[in-house]
Structure formats: C-alpha cells, structure tokens
Amino acid sequence: MSSAAAALQMLERRQAVLANNLANASTRGFKAEMAFSRLMDNALAATDTAIDLTAGTLTQTSNPFDLAVGGDGFFVVKTPGGERFVRNGSFSLNPERQLVDAKGNAVLGEDGPITIPNNGRVDIDASGQIQFNGKPLARLRVERVASGADLQHEGGTLFVPDASRQSVPPAERTVQQGFLEESNVNAMAAMTDMLSVLHRYQAAQKTLSTIDAVRGLAVNDLAKPV
Secondary structure, three states: OHHHHHHHHHHHHHHHHHHHHHHOOOOOOOOOEEEEEEEOOOOOEEEEEEEOOOOOOEEEOOOOOEEEEOOOOEEEEEEOOEEEEEOOEEOEEOOOOEEEOOOOOEEEEOOEEOEOOOOOOEEEOOOOEEEEOOEEEEEEOEEEOOOOOOOEEEOOOEEEOOOOOEEOOHHHOOEEEOEEEOOOOOHHHHHHHHHHHHHHHHHHHHHHHHHHHHHHHHHHHHOOOO
C-alpha cells in the first residue's frame, strides 16, 4: 500500500511538471523541466526534476533589442532578489533608456546596467559587444554554469545561478541581434506524456483500491469467529 501511495504522489508530481511545460509552450526563452523517478532508502519511489537546456528555435524579429544567445550561455539581469540568468532576450529601453527585460529588470553588462544614448544606431555582435554609431559602448555579460549543475526556475523564464557560474569567453559566444529564442517545449510530446501518466495514475489508484478492499475483507470477514 505504501508503494502504491508513493507511486500516486510521484505521478501527480510528474503531471504537474508536464502541465507547467505545456502551459509555457509559447513562452519565449522557457526551458522545459524533466521529471524522473528514483528509489529512496526505503525503496519507495520519489520524483526529482531537472532543467532541459536544449535550445529552442529562433524567430527573426529585426528588433535591435531582441537578442538570442546560443550554446549554454545566459544573459544576466538584476532583479530585486539578486542576479538571475535568462534566455528570453526580448529586451527594451525603460524611460531612463536602460536596457531591461520584459519585467523591467536591468540587463547587465560587464560594467553594470547598460544605458543607450538617444538618436543613434545600435549594433550588437556575436560576442555581445554593443556599439553605438559604430563606437564600443558596453559588452553584455554572458555566463554559464558547469555541466550537470542544478538550475532552478524562478518566475517562468528566470533561473537562479549556482556557485559554478562563470563568464563565457567572448570568442565562444553566439549572440544574435534581431532574433528571439522560442520555448523548447514540444507540445505534442508533452500531451502524449500527460496521457501516459494519467493511465499509469489510474492503474496505481486501482491497485491501491484493490489492496484496501483485500484488507477490509481480511479484517471484516476472515477474522469473524466460526
């Protein structure tokens, strides 16, 4: 009975992860979570999650402040809770002409927040170097974490960096101006997985009900004196 109950909890968690992925299938820069099972010391199943960092497809927008970063890099933004990683490069200028993300968080360059002057052409090369009217202005911070690091989602498209964070050397960066990265969620695969989890949940639920019925029979009928 404990094993069947643990299986139900595990499947509920997997269904919640899949539902969240499906809800963000159109959220730019979103990275899907993968749910997997492991056995605890008591041999009961538990569910852990990990971030799928596979790149999403790129959409060309021709907006000079829309940016996509390739490979394992992330842009860095400053939030009220501290620095966060983001792959959604849908940036814009606030009233002070600071470069910010969709939530108003400042996009960080190597020297801090980036301010863009008025009336000029902005070009951003593959290394994240921002040029204004052909002159260097700032360079975007692009960072990554060690392979296998456990990134945590925060607020949809933000990620909390861990202690393994490090700067990506400019020569290894692939920043693309005028492009945005789409979600890496495969909606059809997520729906198929949700149906599979539902069927497994129903089977585990039936097993739990059968065990409960057998116990009831043992207590109420077999224990009666003859």
